[in-house]
Structures are given as C-alpha cells and as structure tokens.
Amino acid sequence: MGRLESFSPAVPGAPLIEVRDVVKHFGPVIALGGVSMKVHAGEVLCLLGDNGAGKSTLIGTLSGVHRPTRGELLVEGRPADFRSPRDALDAGIATVFQDLAMIPLMSVTRNFFMGREPVKGWGPLRRFDLATADRITHDEMQRIGIDVRDPQQAVGTLSGGERQCVAIARAVHFGAKVLILDEPTSALGVAQTSMVLKYIHQVRARGLGVIFITHNVRHAYAVGDRFTVLNRGRTLGTHAKHEIAMDELQNLMAGGKELQGVSAELGGTI
C-alpha cells in the first residue's frame, strides 16, 4: 500500500527525500510556487521561513496530507506519491506536528503506542501488551536521557520539552528514516529548547534525516547542517552552514530590507 513505485530499486547514495519544483495550488491561491530541496541521511536541513512562506503546505505535501499540484517527490531516489499520511509513514517519513498528537490525560505509554499498540494473545482474547509497552517506553525515554519516572503517569504532567521529546522518540521508535519537526521549539523556554535541540543532534547521529522547520534562526543555526529559506511559496536557495552567517540568514528569511529597517529602529535586537 505504500505509494513508492516498488519496481524501481532505491538508488544508493540518493537523498532520503528530495523535492523537485513542487507546486501546490489551493483553488486560486498559489501556496507553493516551485520548491526544491533535499535531505540526506545523517543531516539536519533547516527550513526557514516567515509566517505565510508556505512552510505548513510544504510539510503537508511531505507528510501526505496534501498532494502536490505539480512537481516531483523522490524517496531514496524513487518517485513517490503519497495519498494519505499513512503512505508517508509507511515510506519512513514521520512528522511531529506542532500539537504533537499527544493526549494529556493518557499515560506516557498509552500515548507512545497510540494507534500502534503491541498485542498478545489470539482471537477474542487479543489484548494490549501493557507490560511490554511500559518497558519499551521506559527504555526509549532513558536512551534520550529523559527520566519518565513512571510510564503510567499522564502526559499532562510532563514539561513541554519532554512532551516534544516523547513525540520525537515515538517517531524514531516506529522506524522513521526522515523526521519532519514542525516548529518544535517555538513554545519552549531556554532549558527546554536546548533539551530538544540536543535530542535532534542525537537523532542525526543515529543516521536519520531531519527536516527542522522554524522561524528562529538562532535555533536553526545551533543544529542545522544546511538551510533552505522559503519566501512567498518559493525557495530562495539552500546554503551549507559554512557558507552563510547567522545574520545573513536572518535577512534572507525576512526577505530583505523591510526588516532591517525595523530592526534598526529596535536597536538591532530582532
């Protein structure tokens, strides 16, 4: 049921995911007007863009929520056509949305395995294997250095950063090759942001490709290998870390002069 054209084998050395000239129209609105980017294994690609730049639409396209109007999507060198989020997941592309898809009243374990519960037993006695689920959850959390004191505790008792990490750990555990993180640090304080950034670093070290969406250049610069700037539905090019400085990136993202003016007014603090 995966929508990868299965007859063509994966191309060795190809990017995990590549987008070529993707265009997406919603009726008369051109949300994406030709976007290209690629992510390799063990790399963090930061997708920067201001509000309305088309970040959400691009994520939607990559995660199978929207189908592109035109353009190509390649997964490990093979053309892919995602008709639902399930297809993207099956191809190893996991998206951690801003709302995290976590339910505060449910336990960490129950959230971790939501929709993918391990079962034991047969026929009408098939049941949720809670002992295994608790053990796996505890171990996975331990691996990323978060002490989930008690996997039975409600997710609502975790901090924002911990929740974000649980959501990422869940995606990694279930075999993601590419992780799309939608503004994972936007609502977090300093300590929790560094917790999440540290974890992104760790995920990259495990050989996953990460697409890190943010409008905070500082956060992007802390973990990113390459930066793609999105403005008004188009990519303004991709730069490796050594090619571009943080303030250049900031200006590029803001689309030039306007912000510089404001920034000067505010004493260069933006």
Added chain:
Amino acid sequence: MNAVTASPNPPRSADPSPRGDERLQRVSPLTALVRRPELGAIGGLVLVTLFFLLVADPAMFSLAGILNFMAPAAQLGILAIGAALLMIGGEYDLSLGSMVAFAGLVFAAALVSWQLPLPVALLMAFAVAALVGAVNAQITLRTGLPSFIVTLAFLFILRGLTLVGLKWASGGATQLRGVREAVEGHWLAPLLTGHAFGGLFAWLAERGWIERFDSGLPKVSGIPVEILWFAALTLLATWLLLRTRWGNWIFACGGDPKGARKSGVPVAQVKTALFIGTACCATLVAVLTVLDAGSTDARRGFQKEFEAIIAAVIGGCLLTGGYGSAIGAFFGSIIFGMVLIGLTYTGIDQDFYLVFLGGMLLLAVIFNNIVRKRVTGER
C-alpha cells in the same frame, strides 16, 4: 546513583525498576489511588452505605434487601456502562432512554403481534439498535455537530415512534401485553428473566445458611439475572478499556480526536462502535425489563439517559471525554439503586430521591474537576 547507594542485599528486591530516579517522590499509595477515576464513586458508595446503616431498617442489608436494591441498580447500570464508554470516547447519547422504549416495542411486537420465536425477536431488537446507533454515529461524525444535539433529536423521534408503534400494535393502547406467555418455556428465557442459581439458594436454605420461610424454602429464590448481566458487562467493559487496543483507542478518541486520527486510530469506527454498543445496552435493558413485566409501554426508560449519564459522571467520567471507568459507573449505579430503594426503609420522604440525584451530580462534577487537575498536573 544506584552504583553508590545500592546495598549488596537490596531490601526491596520486589522493586520492578532497577533504575530509580532521585527526583521522583515515591508515589504514595494515596496519590496512586486518587489517580483512579473510580475513587469518587467508591467513596460515595461508602458514605451512602454508612448513612443507611445508621438510618435505615436493618432489613435493607439482609440478603433479600441487598438484592432488592441491586435489581434497579443493575437495570440502570447496564445503561450506565454503555453511556460511560461512549462518554470516555467523547460523545453522549441522550436517546438512550427512548431507545429502551423503542427496542421494547420492537421486541414485544415481534413476539406478540408477529408471533415470532424468541431468538428472532431478540435478533430484530438488536439489529434495530445497531441501526439506530449507526445512524446517530453517522450524523454526528458527518455533520460535526455535537452528539448532544443529534441524540437529543432522537430522544424525541424514538419516543414518538414508540407511541405511534404501540398504538398500531395494540390497537390504540400505549401498552402491549402478552410477552410472558409468548416466551413461556423457551430455552433462552431463563438467561433473560427470573432468578439464577435457584438450586444453590435452595441448598443453602436447607443447610440453614440463608434465611428461609417456615416451609423450608429460601426467602430469596436466586439472583435476578439482570444483576449477573450487569456484573458481566462491567467486567467486559473494564477489560476492554484497560487491556485492549480498542480501549486505548476509546481513550484517545475522547481525549483528542484529531491527535488520535493523526496517530492512526480509526476514530470514526471507534465512535460508531460505541454508539452501537450504547444502543445495544439499552436494548438489553429493554429485553430484560419487558420479559420481567410481561408487557411493554410507552414510558419505559423515561429519563434513563440522564440517570445513566449521572451514574457515569459519579463513576468518574469527565464530561469532556477521554477519562473515566466502567467500574466507576458500576458503583455509581449501585449508589442510585441504594438511595432509590433505601429511602423506603427509612422514614424519609421518597421524593428526596430527586434532590439527592441533583446533589450527587453536582458533587461528582466538582470532585472530578479537581481529580483531573491532579492527574494532568494542571495548576
């Protein structure tokens, strides 16, 4: 930290987790208990029991007295279990009470008017229930309207259809008789009506272990079957909720349907199954009570939807969904039965029952709100 503090012979070798956490205050058994959704209902049951132990005639807590209040508790409880699961799944069914009447009509009409055998009548009643449940679910899911409003409409639609149908089936009356005669002697009937374990009770009475009449027959001839159905359904629902994937999905659907859908939970199927399940609970109550009375009438199940929801709320279900328990609804229903029947063992005016109903609901909602904040760590 363990390397430093662990002694060669740890005193608590039963501790399942070898890796402790110094930042964790040991969860006291009390806190663990407060986390259970059914705590409020158990506390309420203890209070109500104490009250009647002090005030009521001691006959209330004899075997006969207990079965006396357990029978109405069971009839309400079967509905409350269905309502509780549906509430945990994030929806309401206000058509529950009218569904009892409508299923009663279908069941009785099949037996009496069409002279169909009992299994066929049962099948018809449950098929109609499944249909009504599916319709409720489809309208709610497709329109995105609150189930509160959709099922409120069906509260009236089904009650009206029952009245019309009864007049048609009985030739102008709002009651349909002759059900007991129609099922007399059928092998399925003992499962659905009368008392179970008659032999056991007779044997116990022979030994003098339970109260008996002068003739030697036991004062209680057995356990009313509805109590057994009630207990079995509670166990089944609890197992479903806590130990199966479907249970996890029910909590997820009620907690956050969007998040659940993104995680691959089949939200529409889960909710449809819950609506159908609730309607089937109503039908089970209809079958049990119609067979018991030998007739059906238009007022059957009147206002039971509210009592069932109240019992579920007393049992710890949150009005916002995603949290609650079947065991809680079980105890909530017993509180109801106890007060309804218990007041007759006291000198208190029976109509205080309604005052109690409202008061209990208010207390339960306030209590649940506090518990929810505890559980989610909200401040």
